[in-house]
Amino acid sequence: MKIISYNVNGLRAAMKKGFAEWLQTHPADVVCIQEAKAQQTDVDASVFRDLGYNDYWFCAQKKGYSGVTVFSKIEPDAVQCGTGHEVSDSEGRVIQLQFGKLRLINAYFPSGTAGDVRQTYKYQWLDEMYDYLQHLRQSEPNIILCGDYNIAHREIDIHDPKGNKKNSGFLPEERAWMDKLYSNGWVDAFRCMRPDEPHRYSWWSQRFPSVRQQNKGWRIDYISVTEPLQPHIKEADIYPDIKHSDHCPVYMDIAVDGGGV
Numbered sequence: 001m002k003i004i005s006y007n008v009n010g011l012r013a014a015m016k017k018g019f020a021e022w023l024q025t026h027p028a029d030v031v032c033i034q035e036a037k038a039q040q041t042d043v044d045a046s047v048f049r050d051l052g053y054n055d056y057w058f059c060a061q062k063k064g065y066s067g068v069t070v071f072s073k074i075e076p077d078a079v080q081c082g083t084g085h086e087v088s089d090s091e092g093r094v095i096q097l098q099f100g101k102l103r104l105i106n107a108y109f110p111s112g113t114a115g116d117v118r119q120t121y122k123y124q125w126l127d128e129m130y131d132y133l134q135h136l137r138q139s140e141p142n143i144i145l146c147g148d149y150n151i152a153h154r155e156i157d158i159h160d161p162k163g164n165k166k167n168s169g170f171l172p173e174e175r176a177w178m179d180k181l182y183s184n185g186w187v188d189a190f191r192c193m194r195p196d197e198p199h200r201y202s203w204w205s206q207r208f209p210s211v212r213q214q215n216k217g218w219r220i221d222y223i224s225v226t227e228p229l230q231p232h233i234k235e236a237d238i239y240p241d242i243k244h245s246d247h248c249p250v251y252m253d254i255a256v257d258g259g260g261v
Helices: 011-016 019-023 086-090 116-136 172-182 189-193 227-232
Strands: 002-007 030-034 054-058 068-072 078-081 094-099 102-108 143-148 186-188 221-226 233-238 250-254
Touching: 002 102, 002 143, 002 221, 011 019, 030 102, 030 143, 054 094, 068 094, 068 102, 086 116, 102 116, 116 143, 116 172, 143 250, 172 186, 186 189, 186 227, 189 221, 189 233, 189 250, 221 227, 221 233, 221 250, 227 233
Parallel strands: 002 030, 102 143
Antiparallel strands: 002 250, 030 068, 054 068, 078 094, 094 102, 143 221, 186 221, 233 250
C-alpha cells in the first residue's frame, strides 16, 4: 500500500495549481489530505473518481477552515469521522479508515501559532490524542497515523533549531510529546528508513519566497506506524518538488496482504 500525506493548504487552491493533474501520475494508492478548507459540496469529486479514487471527507463546521479528506483507490471496510472529542471533531481534524486488520488515521494537528489560546488547546489536543491512540492500540495493533503534526521533532528536522526554540512547533513540550509517542510503541517511518538524512523538510514559511528556494524548512508532516508494522515498511520519502502548497507530500510504501498485515 503506497500512502501519501499532504497538507494542501486549501484543496480548491491546490487544484488551481495542478493538484488533480499530479494525481493523474498515480503517486499513491491512498492520499491523505489535511487542511482541505472546503465542504464536500464545494469540490467536484468526479475529477478524483475518474482517476479511480474514492473520496472520504470530514469537514470542519466552520466553512473554509481545517478539514481532512482521504482519496483511496482501495475501498475501506469502514470509515469513522472524528475521535469523540468535541472541539477536535467540530474542527474536522481526524478521519479513520479500516482496511482489513489495518487502521489508517489521517489527522490535522492544531497549530499554536495564532497565540496562547490555541497553543493551550494544542497541548490539550495532544494529550487527548495520545490517550486515544494508546487505548485504540489495544484493539487495533496495526495503525498508521499520517498527517500534519505541526511539530518538528528533533534538531535535524528544522533548518534553524536555535532560532526557533521558543516558537510554536518546536517548543520543548511539543517535542517531548513526540519523544513520548516514539518511546511508547510508535515509529517515525521516514526516520526508520532515513535515520540521519539532513535537510529534509515538508513545510516552508510563505512570508519570504526565498525560504523554499533556500530550503529553510521544517519537517512537520509525518507518517507514523505502530511497532508491529515497522518490519513491513518498504520505503519512506519526502517530495519537496511537488508545489501545490506551502507543504509538500510525504510518502510511505508498506507491505500489506489484502488489507491484512
